[in-house]
Amino acid sequence: SAVISQKPSRDICQRGTSLTIQCQVDSQVTMMFWYRQQPGQSLTLIATANQGSEATYESGFVIDKFPISRPNLTFSTLTVSNMSPEDSSIYLCSVGTAGANVLTFGAGSRLTVL
């Protein structure tokens, strides 16, 4: 299965700033997704990162708050904009190949907003 590298693994940020999380995969993948895991909670899908076009956001998530890029089949970024303490979460990148129906997850980026 694909190997995913996420950067940063953790960060502490100030309220009002923005942070970009990178997801690098060691092979080309069809599907890339971004999930959020709030403290003590399960995982919630933020959006599907579409290669060469705008991401597809789930209900409750908007592009202005979580802009996503996916310039190629191995790389994506998620930006958390104008952060508040409520954005403190683990953000996970996941990837899959069409038809395989199995997602592989990165180790996550633990974000703390003060």
Next chain:
Amino acid sequence: AQSVTQPDIHITVSEGASLELRCNYSYGATPYLFWYVQSPGQGLQLLLKYFSGDTLVQGIKGFEAEFKRSQSSFNLRKPSVHWSDAAEYFCAVISGGYNKLIFGAGTRLAVHP
């Protein structure tokens, strides 16, 4: 809408005891079901999956799960728990033909020596 329910938020077992984690799903068609494990400070690791065929599936680390369509369940089992199994376990179902997972709330497993 598809959903996954894990009724047990927290379970504690003694090392060497058997384990069963419950998972119920709501899905119109034949579901693709998964169990993932998240150890402290780690990402998610796939334990096992069910797509079709034999309803008893074997996974890694000695885990197995049984798909029961009549009960809309996909419970995870292990005959003898090890201290290293302490983690959070998530049941999930694929939604809508895309590789998008819908997760349950998770069950946190504690193992007593």
